[in-house]
Amino acid sequence: MSSGSKKAPPPPAEQNDFEIMLEQKKKKAPWWDSEEARRDCARNVESVLRRMRKAARHDDASRRKGKQAIQKMVQLKSFSAELCKTFQHRELLDQGVLTVIARWLAPTADNRLCPLEIRQTLLKSLLDMPSIDRCHLRESGVAKVLLKLRAHPEETCANKRRATELIDRWARMVYRIPTEPLQLTRRDWRTLQKKRGMTVAPNN
Numbered sequence: 517m518s519s520g521s522k523k524a525p526p527p528p529a530e531q532n533d534f535e536i537m538l539e540q541k542k543k544k545a546p547w548w549d550s551e552e553a554r555r556d557c558a559r560n561v562e563s564v565l566r567r568m569r570k571a572a573r574h575d576d577a578s579r580r581k582g583k584q585a586i587q588k589m590v591q592l593k594s595f596s597a598e599l600c601k602t603f604q605h606r607e608l609l610d611q612g613v614l615t616v617i618a619r620w621l622a623p624t625a626d627n628r629l630c631p632l633e634i635r636q637t638l639l640k641s642l643l644d645m646p647s648i649d650r651c652h653l654r655e656s657g658v659a660k661v662l663l664k665l666r667a668h669p670e671e672t673c674a675n676k677r678r679a680t681e682l683i684d685r686w687a688r689m690v691y692r693i694p695t696e697p698l699q700l701t702r703r704d705w706r707t708l709q710k711k712r713g714m715t716v717a718p719n720n
Contacts, residue, residue: 554607561607564598565616567591572619579624588620592634599641606647614656617642622661629670639678650690659686 568591575585598604599613617638623629642648642658653659659682665671666679687693 557604557607558611561598561604561611561613564595565608565611565613568595568616568620572616588634589631592637596637596641599638599645605645609645609648609652612656614648614652614658618656618658618661621658621665623664623668627668629665629668632672632675635665635671635675639675639682642682643678648686648689653686653690659683 571587571591574587578585578587599608621630621635621638629635639662662679662683666676666683671679
């Protein structure tokens with residue numbers, strides 16, 4: 517063999533069974549990404565939202581009759597568990613979960629708040645749902661409900677902070693406002709403050 521000839525590359529090392537299994541697992545799509553799983557998810561979300569709408573209607577009817585409204589409280593734990601499943605978020609949003617949440621959170625006709633546990637749980641769930649986009653907000657009216665909660669004299673400081681954080685987040689998305697405060701122009705600031713229901717001008 518001449519000194520100028522190239523050496524052949526070494527043969528690839530054989531993989532053991534464990535390494536082969538890991539390689540196959542990496543290539544395999546997550547279970548929730550299959551067609552069957554997506555269909556099951558859509559059916560489950562439809563069923564969940566149907567129950568939550570029914571609970572809201574039942575409580576509204578009970579209040580009109582002067583009866584105790586408890587169905588939303590009964591269903592809250594189940595609703596919260598479904599909202600925690602991040603793989604369902606897109607389907608929940610596409611099927612109108614924000615409209616349901618807005619109805620659950622909205623003050624009554626005489627401006628009474630729903631139970632604190634409901635408000636606290638659903639506001640936290642909204643904060644953990646980052647995939648909300650403009651069309652979901654526009655169709656649901658949930659931002660208007662949050663403005664009412666934040667302005668309500670009986671709302672807790674913690675919930676007002678949560679509502680403000682959500683309103684700010686959504687305003688930045690809708691109006692394409694930078695997330696860093698130092699990047700805000702005067703116009704961006706005014707837009708954000710108007711969305712928050714405030715009239716404070718930035719310092720010069």
